[in-house]
Amino acid sequence: MTVSREWGRVREGSPWTGLWAVVAKEMADYLTGVRMRILEAIIVLTAFGTVFAAAENLRNTVGQDRFLFLRLFTVNVDPLPAFVGFLAFLVPLIAIALTFDSVNGEFNRRTLSRILAQPIYRDALLFGKFLAGLFTLALVLTTIWLLIFGLGLVRLGLPPSTEEVVRSLWFLLATVFYGGIWMALALLFSVRFRSPATAALASIAVWLFFAVFWSMIANVLAQLLFPLRYGLVQEVLAQSRASLFFSRISPITLYTEITLALLRPTVRAFGLILPTQLEGMILGSPLPLGQSLLLIWPQLTGLIAATVLLFALSYVWFQRQEIRA
Amino acid sequence: MEEWVIQTQDLTKRYGDFTAVDRLNLQVMAGEVFGLLGPNGSGKTTTILMLLGLTEPTEGSVRVLGLDPARQPLSVKAQVGYIPDQVGFYDDLTGRENLIYIAKLNGLPRAEAFRRIDEALNRVGLDEVADRPVGTYSRGMRQRLGVAEVLIKRPALIIMDEPTLGLDPEAARDFLGLIRNLKSQGITLLLSSHLLHQVQTVCDRVGLFHRGRMVLEGTVEELARRVLGGGYRVHVEAQGDPQAIEQSLRQLPEAKRVTRSGPDIYTVEGARDMRSEAARAVVQAGGALRSLRLEEPSLDDVYAHYFREVEDDRQS
Numbered sequence: 326m327t328v329s330r331e332w333g334r335v336r337e338g339s340p341w342t343g344l345w346a347v348v349a350k351e352m353a354d355y356l357t358g359v360r361m362r363i364l365e366a367i368i369v370l371t372a373f374g375t376v377f378a379a380a381e382n383l384r385n386t387v388g389q390d391r392f393l394f395l396r397l398f399t400v401n402v403d404p405l406p407a408f409v410g411f412l413a414f415l416v417p418l419i420a421i422a423l424t425f426d427s428v429n430g431e432f433n434r435r436t437l438s439r440i441l442a443q444p445i446y447r448d449a450l451l452f453g454k455f456l457a458g459l460f461t462l463a464l465v466l467t468t469i470w471l472l473i474f475g476l477g478l479v480r481l482g483l484p485p486s487t488e489e490v491v492r493s494l495w496f497l498l499a500t501v502f503y504g505g506i507w508m509a510l511a512l513l514f515s516v517r518f519r520s521p522a523t524a525a526l527a528s529i530a531v532w533l534f535f536a537v538f539w540s541m542i543a544n545v546l547a548q549l550l551f552p553l554r555y556g557l558v559q560e561v562l563a564q565s566r567a568s569l570f571f572s573r574i575s576p577i578t579l580y581t582e583i584t585l586a587l588l589r590p591t592v593r594a595f596g597l598i599l600p601t602q603l604e605g606m607i608l609g610s611p612l613p614l615g616q617s618l619l620l621i622w623p624q625l626t627g628l629i630a631a632t633v634l635l636f637a638l639s640y641v642w643f644q645r646q647e648i649r650a
Numbered sequence: 651m652e653e654w655v656i657q658t659q660d661l662t663k664r665y666g667d668f669t670a671v672d673r674l675n676l677q678v679m680a681g682e683v684f685g686l687l688g689p690n691g692s693g694k695t696t697t698i699l700m701l702l703g704l705t706e707p708t709e710g711s712v713r714v715l716g717l718d719p720a721r722q723p724l725s726v727k728a729q730v731g732y733i734p735d736q737v738g739f740y741d742d743l744t745g746r747e748n749l750i751y752i753a754k755l756n757g758l759p760r761a762e763a764f765r766r767i768d769e770a771l772n773r774v775g776l777d778e779v780a781d782r783p784v785g786t787y788s789r790g791m792r793q794r795l796g797v798a799e800v801l802i803k804r805p806a807l808i809i810m811d812e813p814t815l816g817l818d819p820e821a822a823r824d825f826l827g828l829i830r831n832l833k834s835q836g837i838t839l840l841l842s843s844h845l846l847h848q849v850q851t852v853c854d855r856v857g858l859f860h861r862g863r864m865v866l867e868g869t870v871e872e873l874a875r876r877v878l879g880g881g882y883r884v885h886v887e888a889q890g891d892p893q894a895i896e897q898s899l900r901q902l903p904e905a906k907r908v909t910r911s912g913p914d915i916y917t918v919e920g921a922r923d924m925r926s927e928a929a930r931a932v933v934q935a936g937g938a939l940r941s942l943r944l945e946e947p948s949l950d951d952v953y954a955h956y957f958r959e960v961e962d963d964r965q966s
């Protein structure tokens with residue numbers, strides 16, 4: 326491998342020449358592929374199951390809750406988890422399934438050098454593949470979103486309020502970004518590893534690590550760094566803050582917090598809350614949308630920043646690769 | 651200057667301390683077919699990658715169509731067609747769909763793209779199968795689709811890496827015919843191959859690669875003259891007194907070497923076609939001429955001979 330001297334050099338033409346051709350081709354591939362059919366089936370089934378159950382449950386409480394529609398997403402009826410719980414779990418898998426072979430797949434089909442011999446930069450190919458994945462995910466999620474609204478209208482028998490629509494649209498957007506970070510991760514591995522199977526495994530391993538182990542590790546770390554020596558309130562507080570801090574390294578935590586604040590307007594803060602902080606608050610009263618957004622702003626920008634970082638890393642790796650196939 | 655389509659100066663590529671291409675000075679003129687020949691691992695593909703800006707040279711400079719592929723990659727790639735070694739396509743798309751994608755990447759307007767695609771498919775003889783998935787194509791058809799693809803850009807230069815590799819003899823012959831056809835259109839071609847006898851029939855000039863260096867360069871005849879001191883062989887089948895016939899053939903002034911390769915078969919090597927002289931010599935020696943066959947200089951011979959000498963030099 327050699328370092329391309331493209332870095333820091335003034336290049337001819339736009340780096341995005343050919344970008345839309347790549348996006349169109351990749352999206353067409355996704356939307357006609359079998360892989361997409363399977364993913365769609367899974368997500369539609371879970372959406373239908375969870376939301377239908379939630380709607381049945383909520384029918385009895387119509388009129389008592391201002392944000393009934395939003396609860397369609399968050400209410401869980403045993404033994405099913407809530408729809409958002411499913412999404413936190415499924416979206417990474419869908420994102421990984423769409424992108425884990427995007428660069429190494431071209432390499433193995435021996436199409437990569439032929440494509441890069443066309444008058445485009447590598448930037449356009451990589452970014453085009455990423456965008457196509459993101460658009461595809463957005464398309465699928467929007468369909469599901471519409472489906473849920475339809476279902477809600479029919480089963481609950483009342484229309485959503487404007488605020489509910491806006492909040493759930495933000496939720497939709499956040500979910501797409503949440504998919505974006507996993508997509509960037511899988512893309513990175515598809516650049517790094519020649520074998521798509523290795524790339525898929527590596528991506529799944531990262532996902533599993535965060536989904537299963539990270540919350541335990543965050544707790545253990547917090548306990549090690551901020552032990553409860555005298556049982557003081559300050560110690561408890563410090564430990565819980567540390568634990569929250571560590572757990573927020575996981576995109577899953579960030580996403581969960583975002584969905585919580587958006588879909589449960591009564592949520593005012595995350596983590597341990599002291600009675601003094603509650604002074605002046607009317608418990609149980611919902612936050613206006615602006616306040617909820619302010620609450621999740623750091624999480625949302627964190628997700629996006631991590632995505633940009635991962636993408637930049639794949640870009641650097643891709644630029645440096647010698648394409649011999 | 652404009653006449654040179656490819657010009658390299660001391661072009662060098664190192665991987666660590668291994669030198670894959672060593673101070674290459676290559677010049678290809680407009681309209682010619684140039685063959686990069688050499689065994690596997692001699693640096694042909696690396697050279698091609700540097701010409702296309704797909705890998706960065708360690709040292710030296712490259713000019714393709716007067717441009718620097720590292721600085722003006724888009725202009726170079728818009729005019730140069732590249733068919734990689736074992737070219738791959740999207741198997742689930744049809745041949746035509748594969749070409750449409752390439753046309754879009756080249757920024758061709760729709761109508762123009764469709765016109766050029768039809769023309770290119772027709773040119774390589776794939777119009778009948780254009781709407782079948784590429785997964786159903788044979789090796790030879792893929793190679794042709796590769797040619798159709800590069801034709802869409804109306805290239806000034808086409809670079810093909812090992813174009814006949816893996817083709818059966820008939821498909822290879824057809825493909826070489828296609829190359830001649832392109833040459834007749836005034837397109838400059840650079841081909842690489844380790845199958846010397848196949849490409850020698852289409853190349854105007856060749857460069858022989860050995861361990862990253864271009865050790866010989868010129869037309870096939872020039873090389874044959876330089877290395878073999880000839881290269882034309884006449885196989886003579888004649889009945890009669892073997893001693894007398896061999897003696898008579900040896901006395902031909904331009905015969906470099908005469909050998910008896912069978913009971914009634916003699917081989918005469920020379921710098922040019924010596925069929926008529928050989929026939930006369932047989933008759934003069936009282937022999938009965940049965941057949942006369944000319945073997946033109948072969949790159950395989952040049953190559954084998956040259957490297958035998960190189961190895962001999964190294965040993966002594």
Ligand SMILES: Nc1ncnc2c1ncn2[C@@H]1O[C@H](COP(=O)(O)OP(=O)(O)O)[C@@H](O)[C@H]1O
Nearest residue numbers: 326665668670689690691692693694695696697
């Ligand atoms: N990335 C690389 N790292 C180290 N050596 C390489 C690399 N790529 C190619 N080579 C070596 O460079 C030499 C030339 O390779 P190549 O140009 O592909 O030869 P050819 O096309 O003539 O068969 C080979 O010996 C190969 O092993």
Ligand SMILES: [Mg+2]
Nearest residue numbers: 694695735811
């Ligand atoms: Mg090669």
